Amino acid sequence: MAMTLAEAIIAKHTKDPxxxxxxxxxxxxFAFTNDITGPPAIKEFRKMGAQKVFxxxxxxxxxxxxxxxxxIASAEQIKECREFAEEQGMLFWEVGRVGVEHTFxxxxxxxxxxxxxxxxxxxxxxxxxxxxxxxxxxxxxxxAAWALGETWLRVPETMKVSxxxxxxxxxxxxxxxxxxxxxxxxxxxxxxALEFHGDALEGLGxxxxxxxxxxxxxxxxxxxxINPDDKLLEYARDRxxxxxxxxxxxxxxxxxxxxxxxxxxxxxMVAMPHLPENVKPVSEVSGTHVDQVFIGSCTNxxxxxxxxxxxxxxxxxxxxxxxxxxxxxxxxxxxxAMKEGLFDIFLDAGAAxxxxxxGPCLGGHLGILAADERCISTSNRNFVGRMGSPKSEVVLSxxxxxxxSAVAGHICHPKEITG
Amino acid sequence: METILKGKAWVYGDNVDTDVIIPARYLVTSDxxxxxxxxxxxxxxxxxxxxxxxxMIVxxxxxxxxxxxxxxPIAIKGSGASCVIARSFARIxxxxxxxxxxxxxxxxETGRIAKDDIIEVDLAKGTITNMTKGETYNAKPxxxxxxxxxxxxxxxxxxxxxxxx
Numbered sequence: 392m393a394m395t396l397a398e399a400i401i402a403k404h405t406k407d408p409x410x411x412x413x414x415x416x417x418x419x420x421f422a423f424t425n426d427i428t429g430p431p432a433i434k435e436f437r438k439m440g441a442q443k444v445f446x447x448x449x450x451x452x453x454x455x456x457x458x459x460x461x462x463i464a465s466a467e468q469i470k471e472c473r474e475f476a477e478e479q480g481m482l483f484w485e486v487g488r489v490g491v492e493h494t495f496x497x498x499x500x501x502x503x504x505x506x507x508x509x510x511x512x513x514x515x516x517x518x519x520x521x522x523x524x525x526x527x528x529x530x531x532x533x534x535a536a537w538a539l540g541e542t543w544l545r546v547p548e549t550m551k552v553s554x555x556x557x558x559x560x561x562x563x564x565x566x567x568x569x570x571x572x573x574x575x576x577x578x579x580x581x582x583x584a585l586e587f588h589g590d591a592l593e594g595l596g597x598x599x600x601x602x603x604x605x606x607x608x609x610x611x612x613x614x615x616x617i618n619p620d621d622k623l624l625e626y627a628r629d630r631x632x633x634x635x636x637x638x639x640x641x642x643x644x645x646x647x648x649x650x651x652x653x654x655x656x657x658x659x660m661v662a663m664p665h666l667p668e669n670v671k672p673v674s675e676v677s678g679t680h681v682d683q684v685f686i687g688s689c690t691n692x693x694x695x696x697x698x699x700x701x702x703x704x705x706x707x708x709x710x711x712x713x714x715x716x717x718x719x720x721x722x723x724x725x726x727x728a729m730k731e732g733l734f735d736i737f738l739d740a741g742a743a744x745x746x747x748x749x750g751p752c753l754g755g756h757l758g759i760l761a762a763d764e765r766c767i768s769t770s771n772r773n774f775v776g777r778m779g780s781p782k783s784e785v786v787l788s789x790x791x792x793x794x795x796s797a798v799a800g801h802i803c804h805p806k807e808i809t810g
Numbered sequence: 811m812e813t814i815l816k817g818k819a820w821v822y823g824d825n826v827d828t829d830v831i832i833p834a835r836y837l838v839t840s841d842x843x844x845x846x847x848x849x850x851x852x853x854x855x856x857x858x859x860x861x862x863x864x865x866m867i868v869x870x871x872x873x874x875x876x877x878x879x880x881x882x883p884i885a886i887k888g889s890g891a892s893c894v895i896a897r898s899f900a901r902i903x904x905x906x907x908x909x910x911x912x913x914x915x916x917x918x919e920t921g922r923i924a925k926d927d928i929i930e931v932d933l934a935k936g937t938i939t940n941m942t943k944g945e946t947y948n949a950k951p952x953x954x955x956x957x958x959x960x961x962x963x964x965x966x967x968x969x970x971x972x973x974x975x
Contacts, residue, residue: 440974
C-alpha cells in the first residue's frame, strides 16, 4: 500500500496494521517535557509504579517556559524536574545551556528524520520539519512513554498542503502557515497530519520550515510533516546524536484532502485577536496601534528570523511609545546573532534583548501585557489572555512585519519602513 | 467511577482553548484545587465560584484546543464538573481527559442545550438527557481501544499493568 509520511513512520514503529483511523501501539524514539508539564508527568510516572525511564538518553526535561525561574513557585517546579532528571540520569540542561525546546532539540541532533517523538508541549509538531512524526501530548501520556518506551497513536488522515509560486522578499514561512490556517480554520486539520509540499517549500530555508510545522497544531493538526530533502539531511547528519533512517511518503500515497496555496502575489499576513484563523493581509489592518512587539518563541526565534528583523530595523528606532522584546530561542541563535552584529542593530534601535525562554509567548514573564494593551508577536497563539491581561490583545505576524510595526508604532508592511 | 451524572449546564461556544480554561499565569502548580479556583476565569468569571458538584460544561466544536497543558482537564475535574459535553474535542485535550479520568462526551446536538438546563448523562449507555427540555441525545461511542482504557480506569492503571507483565 502506498503510504503518506505519517503512515510510513508509524509502520516502521509498530506491529499493528497501519491504516488511517486505526489505533496502533508504537515505539517512541524520544520523549520530553518542560518545566510546566514536567512536574505532573513525574507525579504520574510515580503513580504508574515505574522505576526507570526506558532509555535515559532518549528522555529529557527542558526548563524553558518559566526559566530563568520567574518566581519561587517556578523555581520549585524546575527544581523538581532537575532532581528527577538527576535520579534517572536523563537529559536535562540548565539555564545558560538550554533553549526553547523546539529550537534546541533539532540543533542538538536529538530529534531526527524517521523518528516518533512525543513532547508534553503542543508545539512538538515543530519537529515534523525534521521528517519526524512528532506530536504533543499531555503529562500522563508522556509519563507512560517514559515508562514503556511506547505510546498509542491513531493513524492520522493526512492533508497535503502544496505551496506553489515565488514569494516576494517580504514573505516568510509565517505568512505561508497563517495563510493556510486562515483558509482551513483552527480545526481544519483536527486529528489529521499536515504534509507540506510544493516548489515554494523546496526553496524555503530550514528555519522557515520549522515555522510552518510549528503552527500545524493551530489548525488542530497532530503534526506538520515535511519529507526530508538534501538540505535537511545534511543538517541532521551534521548534528545527529544517534543513528537514524529517514523515511519518505510514497509518490502515489492517498491523501484525505489537499490544499494549494500560491505565494506569488501573497502579502505578508497577520492573525488578529483572538484566534489564529482570523488572518488578514497586513495592508487591511495597517495603522492598528501596538504597545508592544515580541520577536522570538519556538515559532520565530531562529537566526533567520532575527536576520530578517535586523534587515528592517537597521538604522531605525523603535517608536517612542512602543517597546520591542527580542528573545533568541537558543544560545546557538543568541551567539550567532551576536557574532553577526545583529545585537548592535537591535540595541541601537532601542530593543530589549533577553535570554532564551518561552517568556511572554504564553504570558509567562519578560513582557506581560496590561489591560487594553496590544502586542504584535511572532509567536503562535493570540487567544484571550494569552500574553497577560484577559483584556489585552495579541496579533500574530512574521518577524519583518513585527519589526516594521515596532518602528511605526502601529501594524505596517515592512516595505513602508525600509522603502 | 459513577456512570450516572446529573447537574446543570455551563454553556460555551466553539474553540474554547486551554489558555482560557486555565491561564498560564496559574501554571506554577498542578494542584487540582489551586487550579480549579481559576478555571474558565478569562471567559467566565462566574464559573469557578458558581459551579456545583455534578455540573457539566457544554460546548461547541474543538473544545480544549491549543496548549497541551493537562492542567486544563485537571482544573475542570477539580472544579466539581462531572463531565464535558462538546460537539468535538481538540485531540490533545481528548487524550488528557481520558488519561486523568474526566468523562468527555462528543455529541452533535450540544447546540440544543442552554445555560442552566438540567442534564443527566448515562456514561454506560452514552446517552445525554436534557431534563429541562425533555430531550435525549446520543454521544458518539469511543473506539474499542479507548473503551478498554476507560474501563481500566485510565492510562495509569494500564501502564501499571503493563509494567507488571
